[in-house]
Amino acid sequence: MAKYIIKRVLRSLLTMFIIITILFALLRLMPIEGYFENFDKMSSTQIQVKLNSLGLNDPLPKQLMRFYQQLLQGDLGVSNVYRRGVAITEIIGEKIPISIKLGLISLCISLAVGLPLGILMARSTRTRFKIGDRLGTVFIVIVQAVPSAVYHILIQFAGSQTYIGKEILGFPMLFDAANPKSYILPVISLSIGSIAYYAMWLRRYMVDESNKDYIRLARAKGVPGGAISRRHVFRNAFVPMVQYIRNSILFTLMGSLYVESLYSVPGMGGLLVTAIKRQDNTLVQALVLIYAVISILGLLFGDILMGIVDPRISFAKKEGAR
Amino acid sequence: MKRLGFRSLRNEKTDKLGDSLNEKLAAEAAMTDAEKFSFEEFDPSEAERGGYSGYSYWRATLRVFWQNKVAVFFLVVMAALLLFTFIQPYLPGQKDPLLIHNDQWGLPLNNMPPSEEFWFGTNSIGQDLWARIWAGTRTSLFIGFAVAAIEAVVGILVGVLWGYVRKLDFFLTELYNVLDNIPQTLLLILISYVMNPGVDTIIFALSLTGWLGMARFIRNQIIIIRDRDYNLASRCLGVSTGRIMVKNLLPYLVSVITMRMALAIPSAIGNEVFVTYIGIGLPLDTPSLGNLIQTGRSLMTVASLRYQLYFPVVVLALITISFYIIGNAFADAADPKNHVK
Numbered sequence: 250m251a252k253y254i255i256k257r258v259l260r261s262l263l264t265m266f267i268i269i270t271i272l273f274a275l276l277r278l279m280p281i282e283g284y285f286e287n288f289d290k291m292s293s294t295q296i297q298v299k300l301n302s303l304g305l306n307d308p309l310p311k312q313l314m315r316f317y318q319q320l321l322q323g324d325l326g327v328s329n330v331y332r333r334g335v336a337i338t339e340i341i342g343e344k345i346p347i348s349i350k351l352g353l354i355s356l357c358i359s360l361a362v363g364l365p366l367g368i369l370m371a372r373s374t375r376t377r378f379k380i381g382d383r384l385g386t387v388f389i390v391i392v393q394a395v396p397s398a399v400y401h402i403l404i405q406f407a408g409s410q411t412y413i414g415k416e417i418l419g420f421p422m423l424f425d426a427a428n429p430k431s432y433i434l435p436v437i438s439l440s441i442g443s444i445a446y447y448a449m450w451l452r453r454y455m456v457d458e459s460n461k462d463y464i465r466l467a468r469a470k471g472v473p474g475g476a477i478s479r480r481h482v483f484r485n486a487f488v489p490m491v492q493y494i495r496n497s498i499l500f501t502l503m504g505s506l507y508v509e510s511l512y513s514v515p516g517m518g519g520l521l522v523t524a525i526k527r528q529d530n531t532l533v534q535a536l537v538l539i540y541a542v543i544s545i546l547g548l549l550f551g552d553i554l555m556g557i558v559d560p561r562i563s564f565a566k567k568e569g570a571r
Numbered sequence: 572m573k574r575l576g577f578r579s580l581r582n583e584k585t586d587k588l589g590d591s592l593n594e595k596l597a598a599e600a601a602m603t604d605a606e607k608f609s610f611e612e613f614d615p616s617e618a619e620r621g622g623y624s625g626y627s628y629w630r631a632t633l634r635v636f637w638q639n640k641v642a643v644f645f646l647v648v649m650a651a652l653l654l655f656t657f658i659q660p661y662l663p664g665q666k667d668p669l670l671i672h673n674d675q676w677g678l679p680l681n682n683m684p685p686s687e688e689f690w691f692g693t694n695s696i697g698q699d700l701w702a703r704i705w706a707g708t709r710t711s712l713f714i715g716f717a718v719a720a721i722e723a724v725v726g727i728l729v730g731v732l733w734g735y736v737r738k739l740d741f742f743l744t745e746l747y748n749v750l751d752n753i754p755q756t757l758l759l760i761l762i763s764y765v766m767n768p769g770v771d772t773i774i775f776a777l778s779l780t781g782w783l784g785m786a787r788f789i790r791n792q793i794i795i796i797r798d799r800d801y802n803l804a805s806r807c808l809g810v811s812t813g814r815i816m817v818k819n820l821l822p823y824l825v826s827v828i829t830m831r832m833a834l835a836i837p838s839a840i841g842n843e844v845f846v847t848y849i850g851i852g853l854p855l856d857t858p859s860l861g862n863l864i865q866t867g868r869s870l871m872t873v874a875s876l877r878y879q880l881y882f883p884v885v886v887l888a889l890i891t892i893s894f895y896i897i898g899n900a901f902a903d904a905a906d907p908k909n910h911v912k
Contacts, residue, residue, distance in 0.1 A: 267749060268753060276765065394888075394895035394896070396845070397841065398864070399887060399888065402880070499754060503756040506756065522850070525760070533764060540754070541754065544754045
């Protein structure tokens with residue numbers, strides 16, 4: 250186990266190193282306008298002076314070494330366009346708490362809704378018309394097949410309308426930190442993908458488990474369906490679910506890019522979209538880096554959790570046909 | 572003999588075989604000892620005869636697929652949609668997706684609601700939305716098919732090498748473990764940000780890591796079947812590695828490959844919508860479902876203009892759901908375990 254963790258950590262470090270280098274290389278290919286607030290009005294000597302002061306005229310290996318050094322010291326550089334001259338760590342420091350808060354809420358919600366939905370679907374496969382299972386499957390297919398960019402828009406749109414002239418739904422369309430009601434739609438958007446994902450896999454594992462002989466025996470003995478489902482089927486089916494937590498973390502992270510800017514949440518995801526639109530090179534560089542680091546840590550956490558929860562799970566990642 | 576449960580496949584040939592066996596048994600019972608213990612003539616055709624089940628992989632696959640009525644429905648929907656998308660520009664009375672329509676005073680006919688002249692209405696600068704949606708569908712489908720094709724080619728190539736060539740296993744496994752940790756969305760954003768926006772940029776960015784999943788899947792399957800007896804026999808008989816791969820291994824993987832390709836198409840289309848939303852996707856003069864939806868979204872607050880969001884969303888949802896359901900149904904049908912019920 251310890252050996253595995255060490256290996257896994259080293260591998261994450263290597264990935265991080267590669268991402269940093271790719272990031273550096275790609276951003277040096279960018280047009281240099283992204284380092285200036287008003288490029289068009291500057292003379293060429295002014296531009297050269299600024300480039301020299303930023304160290305962008307140095308030979309590339311020297312720039313790369315300096316980039317690593319700065320990163321190790323936690324220095325992400327200075328924003329050039331978005332908020333000129335402000336250290337990026339400071340900008341991000343203001344934005345990060347709200348992103349973490351929304352992300353954690355939606356991770357919890359997706360577990361709290363996805364798992365019961367999976368159980369409901371699995372239990373309904375034993376009823377006559379399988380209504381719950383069918384409805385759930387339709388929901389899962391829609392969430393999986395329709396691009397997230399589209400269903401987020403639909404959630405925002407449908408959730409912000411009022412119906413039947415009364416106070417049904419009609420949540421605020423844009424996020425406002427002071428108004429708890431405005432959290433609802435972004436959290437739904439962020440968690441709906443994971444809900445479908447958890448429900449799909451838990452249903453699959455529970456159906457597999459409930460076809461086993463010992464469950465059949467319990468049923469033949471007359472143990473009530475609810476007790477079988479709770480005590481035997483769910484407990485055994487839950488263990489392999491741990492491996493999906495890591496993917497769910499990744500979903501939420503990447504979803505936050507879109508969702509935060511859609512609801513204008515003042516978080517990191519929205520900031521990255523703004524930085525890209527305004528071509529602020531250093532800010533984009535810093536944010537991509539932070540996102541990469543968080544997702545690598547998330548995957549690392551998920552893999553280690555998986556190893557701890559169930560020793561039977563081999564460390565090779567599993568992936569099903571669906 | 573184990574009974575294969577499909578009656579449609581048990582054709583005349585099998586019945587004949589059964590009859591001839593029964594006749595033979597009856598004849599044997601009537602034989603005297605002297606006849607029984609005499610030498611039999613060697614008959615080469617008799618030696619060739621083996622068991623016959625009338626089983627055909629593709630016929631069984633299609634039969635199982637056909638039983639899934641939902642999938643068949645979506646197959647029809649998608650076939651009609653694809654056909655229409657490609658013949659639409661050649662139909663009479665279609666408009667140019669980039670042409671700005673003006674009224675008799677030279678003012679643009681912008682934001683016209685759906686009418687007989689403009690079936691889906693016009694957008695904010697007076698272009699025909701009907702023509703733009705089909706042009707956009709063509710662009711998006713092209714991206715989807717291109718990404719799926721590249722994913723299949725690279726994924727199969729790497730996957731087969733990874734699974735079959737033992738010396739490469741360690742290297743490719745480590746490479747996979749490192750590359751797999753890079754979130755695809757971030758890479759897509761970064762590459763679209765750095766390179767010029769365009770169809771080729773998006774295809775390149777999505778293909779860069781898209782093949783990883785396919786390669787891994789194929790590698791795992793190949794490791795499972797690589798040392799089965801029939802492959803061992805082929806190797807002993809001196810069959811070349813290339814031929815083993817193409818003839819013995821790949822047919823086994825058809826279902827996995829088609830399913831992953833079918834699922835790669837909607838996800839590529841979805842990613843195009845996403846980068847366009849961020850503002851680094853396709854320019855507006857290349858209509859795509861992504862920038863149509865993005866334009867529609869910005870007009871969402873005006874109730875009378877919502878048709879500009881609804882139409883592209885409905886087309887997009889139809890395409891992606893069809894691909895998803897057909898892909899899954901085909902994968903189920905192509906799995907030989909589902910052929911015998």
